[in-house]
Amino acid sequence: MLKNLTHVHRPSTIEEACALLAAQDRKNVALAGGTFLAESADLTIQGLVDLSRLELGYIRDTGTGYAIGAMTPVQDVFKSPVLQGPSGKLLKAATGRIGSTLLRHAITVGGNLVCVFPWSDLPPALLALDAEVQIRKGIPKRTVPVQTLLERNPRDFLDRAELVTEIIVPAFGPGTGTSFTKFAKTANDYGLATVAVRLTLRQGLIREARLAISGATKRPVRRPAAEAWLEGLAPTPALFAEAGVRAAQDLDLTQDFRASKEYRSEILPVLVRRGLEEALRQVTA
Amino acid sequence: MKLTLTINGKLRSIEIAPNVMLLDVLRAAGYKGVKKGCGEGSCGACAVLIDGRPRNSCLTFAAQCEGSEVLTVEGLGTPENPHPLQDAFVRHGATQCGYCNPGSLIAAKSLLDHTPAPTWEDVKEALDGNLCRCTGYVKRIEAVLDAASLGKK
Incomplete structure (x- = not known):
């Protein structure tokens, strides 16, 4: 419970919301779906800035990809008729594995990214798709790769008065396949290792590979060394098995009651291999 | 603070603390059909419709529902006239x-x-x-x- 909460603000513009977040006399924080803050016991939080009236719930086809408003519930991404192709498939696969229907209606795309947990399902998908976020600070805005946002705690990366307002996801043409492989103890438990993959092939060779994992490390991460190693090579079962081993190397794996470090290091190469095999099957003509 | 919302078709104005959850506000207002199970979004016993979306009322700040339409099981049907x-x-x-x-x-x-x-x-x-x-x-x-x-x- 937020014991020291005294105010709830309901701004109707982004400028107004950012001004409230910048306030020096009181600590205000952004409220998206609320599932993270409802469980918080942060005694420093005095005010909530409810973002639900900023009209940030939308999914648009931009011609080169998709623009998703930060306040869009992940259920809407899961069921979106707008999202298509390899990017749409991966976004739907990832959001469909978040919690339950009840939670998916509350959790927002922006909240899920900014309040990232080690096991969050959407961030690895966004990493695999080279997605970017638009960040507003009143009128000024900047666009930052999701990868940069996730290099540390996004709430530390963002300036106090900044808001993530939109997620920008590129679309990929022919020759691209994606996959999402989550390993959890039950259908809606947190993943204890999750792998998002994108493969783009040209003339039978891997032109671009993306491997992103969550659930096994402190924060979702890409595996750039394994990606680079795959590029330029022909996809074979042996190659994918080796990529799995490489993707699991040099990782600071987490250990908790769900699984030990050793367990995670055993299953991760398998999940990466399966993810690559599935992405290859999904490659579009 | 004052919270104004529609519960099962009736406009209600309720005095709330800013940090309370919708679940507790609904139960205190007499909607005991809304159950508290886990209190952390895992069990769904507290589910209500908020503006048409099914959500865990235990993880929803009551203050998020200003101007919203909430439907609890009491608004679905009655023992005499069930849904x-x-x-x-x-x-x-x-x-x-x-x-x-x-x-x-x-x-x-x-x-x-x-x-x-x-x-x-x-x-x-x-x-x-x-x-x-x-x-x-x-x-x-x-x-x-x-x-x-x-x-x-």
Whole structure:
């Protein structure tokens, strides 16, 4: 419970919301779906800035990809008729594995990214798709790769008065396949290792590979060394098995009651291999 | 602070603390059909419709519902005049201890509002956030499908 909460603000513009977040006399924080803050016991939080009236719930086809408003519930991404192709498939696969229907209606795309947990399902998908976020600070805005946002705690990366307002996801043409492989103890438990993959092939060779994992490390991460190693090579079962081993190397794996470090290091190469095999099957003509 | 919202079609104005959850406000206002199970979004016993979306009221700040329309199980039907879903739950014995029923019914109502002719898989997915500790999972799916087949919402 937020014991020291005294105010709830309901701004109707982004400028107004950012001004409230910048306030020096009181600590205000952004409220998206609320599932993270409802469980918080942060005694420093005095005010909530409810973002639900900023009209940030939308999914648009931009011609080169998709623009998703930060306040869009992940259920809407899961069921979106707008999202298509390899990017749409991966976004739907990832959001469909978040919690339950009840939670998916509350959790927002922006909240899920900014309040990232080690096991969050959407961030690895966004990493695999080279997605970017638009960040507003009143009128000024900047666009930052999701990868940069996730290099540390996004709430530390963002300036106090900044808001993530939109997620920008590129679309990929022919020759691209994606996959999402989550390993959890039950259908809606947190993943204890999750792998998002994108493969783009040209003339039978891997032109671009993306491997992103969550659930096994402190924060979702890409595996750039394994990606680079795959590029330029022909996809074979042996190659994918080796990529799995490489993707699991040099990782600071987490250990908790769900699984030990050793367990995670055993299953991760398998999940990466399966993810690559599935992405290859999904490659579009 | 003052919270103004519509609960089961009635406009209500309630004095609340900024940090309270919708679940506690609803129960204090007499809507005891809304159950507190886990209190952390895992069990779905507290599910209500907020502006048409099924959500865990235990993880929703009451202050998020200013101007919203909330539907609890009390707004679905009465013992004298039950909702077709409630009828179907009774016919199929889709209730054992009954604690999960209010939340399950709300999740099922949301499904039928958007998908009048659901498949078995649709129902399973729509109820994936509603734990039944008596494990009456099959009967409630049959009940929802039966209610849907009667063409009623």
